[in-house]
Amino acid sequence: MNGLSTEEDSNSQHDQVCCLVDAGERCTQLAGNAAYNKRIQKTVAQRKLRLHMDSASSHNYICEYHKGVIQSVRVKRKRRDSEEDSGEFDGDHPEVELYNLQVNTLRRYKRHYKIPTRPGLNKAQLVDILLKHFRTVPIAEKECLTYFIYMIKANRSKFDQRNGSNIDM
Numbered sequence: 001m002n003g004l005s006t007e008e009d010s011n012s013q014h015d016q017v018c019c020l021v022d023a024g025e026r027c028t029q030l031a032g033n034a035a036y037n038k039r040i041q042k043t044v045a046q047r048k049l050r051l052h053m054d055s056a057s058s059h060n061y062i063c064e065y066h067k068g069v070i071q072s073v074r075v076k077r078k079r080r081d082s083e084e085d086s087g088e089f090d091g092d093h094p095e096v097e098l099y100n101l102q103v104n105t106l107r108r109y110k111r112h113y114k115i116p117t118r119p120g121l122n123k124a125q126l127v128d129i130l131l132k133h134f135r136t137v138p139i140a141e142k143e144c145l146t147y148f149i150y151m152i153k154a155n156r157s158k159f160d161q162r163n164g165s166n167i168d169m
Helices: 007-014 038-046 064-073 103-112 123-136 141-153 158-162
Strands: 020-022 051-053
Touching: 038 051, 038 064, 051 064, 103 123
Parallel strands: none
Antiparallel strands: 020 051
């Protein structure tokens, strides 16, 4: 065995059926490359799924259907500092790619909003901090869109108002 699969090995793996017994019936679907390991067995037991490995099976590969069933009941572990824990991120809002901005632009944003950070942050760390802040900024969406449409129709920009220019076309 040199790590290379032979033609026999590849054929035999494609002919294997799922190793699981679902509610007393052996699954007859073709097995994929997902293995029914101890961690998965523990998840199945905790979620009280009616699945177990057939003792007569010579392998531990499961089909795509059972893989999906098991994945759908798995509880995703949250990171300690994730957005889901803090409630800052609402799934209705699109993700903003601040990483595409230049570091100077990120620093200007930080300075404008007076966001406290430690000195010497790299770009990735700065983006993480600014994203957390960005998600907490309240936006009156209806008001913002109305103002935007008005400015487009009036063929003006925010800078025209600031400078006191009154351009009528």
